Amino acid sequence: MELPTSMELEDSDSSVIHIEQIEIKKPESSLPKTETSKTQVTRLNVLFLVSDDLRPQLESYKGIDYPNSGSKLNMYTPNLDRLAKKSLQMDKAYVQFSVCCPSRASYMTSRRPDTTQVWDLTTFWREAGGNFTTIPQYFKERGYRTAGFGKIYHPGKGGGNNDVPMSWTEPYYHEPNGLFYQVINNSWWAVPEELSAAKPLHDEGITTAAIELLEELAPEARYGKQPFFVAIGFQKPHIPFVFPERYLVHYPLMTVDLAPNPYAPVDFPTIAWFHIEGSNYDDIKATGKTGITLNETLPDDAAMLYRRAYFSCISFVDDMVGRLLKALDNLELTENTIVTFIGDHGFHLGENGMWGKHTNMEQATHAPLMIHVPGRTSSGMRSKSIAEFVDLFPTIVEAAGLDPIPPCPESSRDVHACTEGRSFVHLFGDSERAFKDFAFSQISRGTVMGYAVRDAHYRYVEWVPTSQNVVNDNECVRTLDWQHLVGRELYDHLTDPEENKNIAEDNTYEDVVSRLKMALRKIIKSRFEVKC
Structure with a gap:
């Protein structure tokens, strides 16, 4: 297989990078060497x-x-x-x-x-x-x-x-x-x-x-x-x-x-x-x-x-x-x-x-x-x-x-x-102890951000439209529009660990959605400064 000396490679994260092939030597320490001694x-x-x-x-x-x-x-x-x-x-x-x-x-x-x-x-x-x-x-x-x-x-x-x-x-x-x-x-x-x-x-x-x-x-x-x-x-x-x-x-x-x-x-x-x-x-x-x-x-x-x-x-x-x-x-x-x-x-x-x-x-x-x-x-x-x-x-x-x-x-x-x-x-001494009630994740879909909260029982997701506005010359703010969600998801991991059914709109889980929504919005800022 012939290789060019430089090339564009597509990262599977969908970015294109340009890399030059250069000779790379084994790193040498930037710190001075000191004498070895047995110390505690x-x-x-x-x-x-x-x-x-x-x-x-x-x-x-x-x-x-x-x-x-x-x-x-x-x-x-x-x-x-x-x-x-x-x-x-x-x-x-x-x-x-x-x-x-x-x-x-x-x-x-x-x-x-x-x-x-x-x-x-x-x-x-x-x-x-x-x-x-x-x-x-x-x-x-x-x-x-x-x-x-x-x-x-x-x-x-x-x-x-x-x-x-x-x-x-x-x-x-x-x-x-x-x-x-x-x-x-x-x-x-x-x-x-x-x-x-x-x-x-x-x-x-x-x-x-x-x-x-x-x-x-x-x-x-x-x-x-x-x-x-x-x-x-x-x-x-x-x-x-x-x-x-x-x-x-x-x-x-x-x-x-x-x-x-x-x-x-x-x-x-x-x-x-x-x-x-x-x-x-x-x-x-x-x-x-x-x-x-x-x-x-x-x-x-x-x-x-x-x-x-x-x-x-x-x-x-x-x-x-x-x-x-x-x-x-x-x-x-x-x-x-x-x-x-x-x-x-x-x-x-x-x-x-x-x-x-x-x-x-x-x-x-x-x-x-x-x-x-x-x-x-x-x-x-x-x-x-x-x-x-x-x-x-x-x-x-x-x-x-x-x-x-x-x-x-x-x-x-x-x-x-x-x-x-x-x-x-603290879990090193007792791994059975509780640590956190929630984990928070997110993923971007352009002008919409999906925010997720996971507890021991459920995963709840809200897809939130975002906007970015310039205020005071070069100062920018990013705003989340919680009132106009693009979608919601809720999965019950006790009965559905493979996440095969979205139950967010099932009224039976209204209290669960309310609790997880509160946890999610408490951790996620709705408005904050961003780089223009």
């Missing part, structure tokens, strides 16, 4: 792992909170299962926006999307919402060496070009071979072993580079003299689903099940529907399906291949996590390193007839979140309490023993470091 450990290191477009399709999540809970498919995720067994696993953790850039801007700053004002793939929160401190920046400002590999923020302008130099003490690492594997015509590719050996895939390359840096950091980090915060962003299972072909062995085609509900919910508002992610690829085009119209979904044969490729990518990422955990063991860092693992949002694989994210539904907003803290979670625990990804920042900070990040005031544009979430460190 006072500060924990942090290994921060993110998987792109990952729903909680992991063996450790099997049960009522697993996607398609009746599925008999066995996922090959031994390393993440091992991590889960010594972590606090949040079974009901929800992102605030089921698209890469807004979600990452939200949990990396612990602000909700209406505060970051990131609702698309190109807006940078420091320019739109405020000069907000990020998780690695917070650690950097407290003496940590901080390094990033792969996709931590969204690539390009929306992530401030990986937010350099605010977040990192080390030069940011991009995997040069990643470009090679993006230039394909199909939605998936099982890469022959000889090719992947010659040109490591993106996630293989960043894993190798991260391990090399850990080896460099280990002598001082091992004894607490110079702690680190190392963030690694795996590209998979983001489409196109590119993985070494050896992972197909775990998912024979006859074992791959299909979504049990390949249709939109009854009484589903049209505005909530989203097209097939990857419809621009040749193999999807060949099906004649775009998913633009309601209930237009992939045929079964294409659906099985799509799902198998996605599952194979998960197992590929699992192996990369295994390599990193083994490196921590070999470098004697396991006992003083916090390990977090998350997906940046979920993903529909034919459930509700949809393929991809970009919805307020369970499959798109529900994502894995687990955190291992040496000596505090080592026996393994699972929490069934509702949690949000804005809770991650204050939790990691408290777990590491740093000064807690304060709650945000009502208007926090000028506050660099604060949280619109809450720490769930």
Whole structure:
């Protein structure tokens, strides 16, 4: 396959990026080296792992909170299962926006999307919402060496070009071979072993580079003299689903099940529907399906291949996590390193007839979140309490023993470091304790915003028209018109966990709608300043 020296690649989040192929060298530290000495450990290191477009399709999540809970498919995720067994696993953790850039801007700053004002793939929160401190920046400002590999923020302008130099003490690492594997015509590719050996895939390359840096950091980090915060962003299972072909062995085609509900919910508002992610690829085009119209979904044969490729990518990422955990063991860092693992949002694989994210539904907003803290979670625990990804920042900070990040005031544009979430460190001692009553998510449909609230029993959604007006010269305000909703949704997760029937207009649930509406509108501002 011939590759140009520069090219335009279409991100499956529907943005077009222009990338130059350049030689990228292994990062060299920007901090001076110091002598190693055995001192008492006072500060924990942090290994921060993110998987792109990952729903909680992991063996450790099997049960009522697993996607398609009746599925008999066995996922090959031994390393993440091992991590889960010594972590606090949040079974009901929800992102605030089921698209890469807004979600990452939200949990990396612990602000909700209406505060970051990131609702698309190109807006940078420091320019739109405020000069907000990020998780690695917070650690950097407290003496940590901080390094990033792969996709931590969204690539390009929306992530401030990986937010350099605010977040990192080390030069940011991009995997040069990643470009090679993006230039394909199909939605998936099982890469022959000889090719992947010659040109490591993106996630293989960043894993190798991260391990090399850990080896460099280990002598001082091992004894607490110079702690680190190392963030690694795996590209998979983001489409196109590119993985070494050896992972197909775990998912024979006859074992791959299909979504049990390949249709939109009854009484589903049209505005909530989203097209097939990857419809621009040749193999999807060949099906004649775009998913633009309601209930237009992939045929079964294409659906099985799509799902198998996605599952194979998960197992590929699992192996990369295994390599990193083994490196921590070999470098004697396991006992003083916090390990977090998350997906940046979920993903529909034919459930509700949809393929991809970009919805307020369970499959798109529900994502894995687990955190291992040496000596505090080592026996393994699972929490069934509702949690949000804005809770991650204050939790990691408290777990590491740093000064807690304060709650945000009502208007926090000028506050660099604060949280619109809450720490769930108290669950380390008792994972059965309650944490939150509600999780809030949202998704944009142009001039309409869909706002969702999820509690332990229901999900409620309101589709709200928005307007933006210029007042006082260059000052702008954004207004939500709650009086003229475009649609509403309500799903009863006790009787309808697959969200197959919208009961928002059923008078039987009038009190439920009233309660959730009140909770939703209490957290969402109806009018606020935005960048003109």
